[in-house]
Structures are given as structure tokens and as C-alpha cells.
Amino acid sequence: MSKQIIYTVRVEFGDCDPARIVWFPNFFRWIDAASRHFFVGCGVPPWHETEKASGIIGTPLVDTHARFVKTASYGDTLNIHTSIAEWRDKSFVQRYSVMRDNLESDAGAPDLIMACDEVRIFAARREGSATAIRAVPIPPDIRALCE
Amino acid sequence: MSKQIIYTVRVEFGDCDPARIVWFPNFFRWIDAASRHFFVGCGVPPWHETEKASGIIGTPLVDTHARFVKTASYGDTLNIHTSIAEWRDKSFVQRYSVMRDNLESDAGAPDLIMACDEVRIFAARREGSATAIRAVPIPPDIRALCE
Amino acid sequence: MSKQIIYTVRVEFGDCDPARIVWFPNFFRWIDAASRHFFVGCGVPPWHETEKASGIIGTPLVDTHARFVKTASYGDTLNIHTSIAEWRDKSFVQRYSVMRDNLESDAGAPDLIMACDEVRIFAARREGSATAIRAVPIPPDIRALCE
Amino acid sequence: MSKQIIYTVRVEFGDCDPARIVWFPNFFRWIDAASRHFFVGCGVPPWHETEKASGIIGTPLVDTHARFVKTASYGDTLNIHTSIAEWRDKSFVQRYSVMRDNLESDAGAPDLIMACDEVRIFAARREGSATAIRAVPIPPDIRALCE
DSSP: OOOOEEEEEEOOGGGBOTTSSBOTHHHHHHHHHHHHHHHHHTTOOOHHHHHHHHOEEEOOEEEEEEEEOSOOOTTOEEEEEEEEEEEOSSOEEEEEEEEEOOSSSSSOOOEEEEEEEEEEOEEEEOTTOSSOEEEEOOOHHHHHHHO | OOOOEEEEEEOOGGGBOTTSSBOTHHHHHHHHHHHHHHHHHTTOOOHHHHHHHHOEEEOOEEEEEEEEOSOOOTTOEEEEEEEEEEEOSSOEEEEEEEEEOOSSSSSOOOEEEEEEEEEEOEEEEOTTOSSOEEEEOOOHHHHHHHO | OOOOEEEEEEOOGGGBOTTSSBOTHHHHHHHHHHHHHHHHHTTOOOHHHHHHHHOEEEOOEEEEEEEEOSOOOTTOEEEEEEEEEEEOSSOEEEEEEEEEOOSSSSSOOOEEEEEEEEEEOEEEEOTTOSSOEEEEOOOHHHHHHHO | OOOOEEEEEEOOGGGBOTTSSBOTHHHHHHHHHHHHHHHHHHTOOOHHHHHHHHOEEEOOEEEEEEEEOSOOOTTOEEEEEEEEEEEOSSOEEEEEEEEEOOSSSSSOOOEEEEEEEEEEOEEEEOTTOSSOEEEEOOOHHHHHHHO
């Protein structure tokens, strides 16, 4: 297993849709931030620094699978628990549990709002292209920081 | 199988991130619009009308699984092909293929940028709550319009 | 003068555009959250509660004027200083200074990133319409909480 | 006066907030796209091409002033009429009128939803910095294309 880092989000009025619940693309906005904060929290430099040092420009998504369990709305505070569930040769599985403190329940157990497993790669630019990218092998120094 | 409806998106500068490619939560923004346009394209009224007629406020997500195949950037035009792959008792599988016209290739076959399968429900409000929702059975009239 | 409330924002990778600086519509996203947090910080209930009690559904914008002074990028932490500069009969001027701690300067004075003056109203729904709104006089109880 | 270019936007469910009207930061998202489409419509190359040719990375905002006249909601189609109201030495004023076709009125005159005047600059990167930018004089070839 990897380290686990928590990223905290306040749900705002503008994050909610006419049904008065979080408009779901916003969960992916927060999960993307949680993904980067996981690496920062593990001590990995920001991508604009790694781009200069090793060419790595970020960890784009290859595949994502999310389950929406309960709704959230504005005023809620969400804790996104982030870890890396699996390391592969050129990709890794990043796992997220979006939890809400449940002040009203007796047990006080937090509510699971959403769970998500992502496959991401470490990417560098393809030479001769402004936008094309390619996967690079998992950098051992970054992996060591995360474990 | 259901009808298939195409929703067209222009990728804008602000849809792209510092890696100069579409920031992935925007794909879900467009897919959510494509989901609604599918129903509109099939002749289903907008949700603020169905809410008055039958209490249905929309089709929130239960589960989504997306694969990101190629990157896209600003200047691209994307066609989102949307259909319903499966009807269940209280949910349905909505399927999306995000395609980009490939002007440069010999064959001219469009590029698959992203594919996504969603499980959605038809939702109504729970009585006595401003934000809680509940699944309702698939409305036969809406299903008939989509097939 | 009114109270002043500070709302803090972390700038994320996805908030930045291909020029690697904050894409400006995101400043308005944060300012809208700062507007609401100002009222919450002053003790005003959330709008879904005021809607039930007095019909007020929020404080929509009538007019906004913003100056962009310095750029910001991901990794920055921004403090949005919010106050009410003027109360009018049916509107008010809400004022924002978006500041970034400047760790590198000798003086350590924070950088002004953006300044914004907004005219907002207190709004209620128009009867018989799902979307039309109307301005209501400044609620004295809300004003008293803010001063 | 300059050319006038129209950029058309469909308002989507997710563009609207719990008050069921367009959440205002989305207007700036559309205006930013309209700004770029103005230049594209006048025959100016995309910014990733101008960056290579002349170092220009885009036209960041210096100042914006917007008036919100009527609300819009999902299902609406908006036409953003864009022109350049004034050329200065190192900046220009870009003007927007966001109009909605008014199918219900007798006269059929379109509704003005929002009006906006922006001051923008042509920007290039500052040497030695990944994010700092500087204003450059109005490129005469770009100005000629817009008039």
C-alpha cells in the first residue's frame, strides 16, 4: 500500500445544479486536485519543476471508474482520501474515497459520497508536437516517495 | 438498441490545462450535456417541465466508467455519439463515443478520443427534503421516445 | 464600513490554462464563493434556509468591474478579502481584494492579484415562473449582521 | 469600428445553479471563447501558432466591466456579438453583447442578457519565467485583419 493523503473541499453554491446537488463533473475537478495533492503531500515537486528535471508534465488519466453513493450539496465539507492501490509498469491505480462528516448520525461515521479508481500514467511530451504526449516508465524516485 | 443522437462540441482555450490538452473534467461536462441532448433529441421535455408533470428532476449518475484514448486540444471539434445500451428496472446504461474528425489521415476515419458508459437513474425529490432524491421506475413514455 | 471576511483559495493545475496562468473565469468562481462566505461569516443563514423563511434565494450580480493586476498560477494560495463598500436601497456594492502572500519579497507585503467591485441585489422568485427573479429591499436583519 | 463576429452558445443544465439560472462565471467562460473566436473569425491564427511565429501567447484580461440585464436558463441559445470598440497603444477594448432570441414577444426583438467591455493586451512570455507575461505593442498585421 501507499501513503494516504486527505484533500478537503468545501462545496459551494455554484458547484450545485438546478437539482440543488453537486453537479457531478465537479467531483472530477476535485479528484484531479486530490491526485496532485497526493503527490505534493508525498514530497513530489510540482509538475512544472519535474518537466524541467525529467520531462514529466503530469499524470494524465487513461481510465476512470466512479460510483456515486450519496448526494452532496453546498455547505458540505468533503474529505477526499487518496492513495495508490497498485503500481504497474507504465501506469498506476489511484484510489479516492470522498467522505462527508455526518454530524447528525448517532454513530458519527462519515458518509461515503463517491468512490473512484483511476488508471493514470506519467507523461512526457512527444518531440515535435505541442500537444501530443507519451507514457514513461514509473519514475522510481517518485514511487519511493509515495510508499 | 436505442436511437443515437450526436452532440457537437468545440474545444476552447480555457478547456485546456497547462499541458495544453483538454482538462479531463471538461469531458464529463460535455457528456452530461450530451446525455440531456439525447433525451431532448428523442423528444423528451426538459426536466423543469417533467418535474411539474411527473416529479422527475433529471437523470443523476450512479456509476461512470470512461476510457481516455487520445488527447484533444483547442481548435478541435468533437462529436459525442450518444445512445442507451441497456434498460434496467430502475436504471439504464447510457453510452458515449467522443469522436474527432481526422482531416489529416488518408482514410479520414474519425479518431476515438474517449469512450464512456454511465449508469443513470430517473430521479424525483424525496418529500420533506430540499436536496435528497430517490430513483423512480423507468417512465414507459420516455423509454418509448428513446427507442 | 462592513465587516471584512477572508476566503482562502488554493490554485489548482486545472484552474490554469495553456498559458500556465489562472484562467480568468475561475477568479469569478472564487469571488462568488467569497461573496457567499462573507454572509455566512457574518452569521447569515444559507440561501436554501432564507428561501423558506423570507423568499430570498441569493444575491445575484447586477454589475461587476474587475481589474487584473498580477497573474497567479497553480501552487499559489490566494486570500480574498471581502467587504460591503456601500448599501443602497435595493442593491449593495460588494468589494474584493484577491491577495497572494509574497514569500520572496524583502518587505513580505502580499501581492494584489485582482480587485473587484460588484453590485448585487437580494433576489426572490417571481410568482408563476421557474426562473424569473426580482429584487427585494435590503433585509434589515441581514444588513445588521454584516455591519 | 472593427468587424463583428457572432459566437453562439447553448445554455446547459450544468451551467445553471440552484436558483435555476446561469451561474454568472459561466458568462465569462463563454465571453473568453467569444474573444478568441473573434480573432479566429477575422483570420488570426490560433495562439499556439502565433507563439511560435511572434511569441504572442494570447490576449489576457486587464480589466472587465459587465452588466447583467436579464437572466438566462438552460434550453436558451445565446448569441454573443463581439467587436473591438477601441485600439490603444498596448491594449484594446473588446465589446460583447450577449443576446437571446425572444420567440415569445410580438416584435421578436432579441433580449439583451449581458453586456461586457473588456480591456485586453497582447501578451508574450517574460524570459526566464514559466508563468510571468508582458504586454507587447498591438501587432499591426493582427489589427489589420480585425478591421
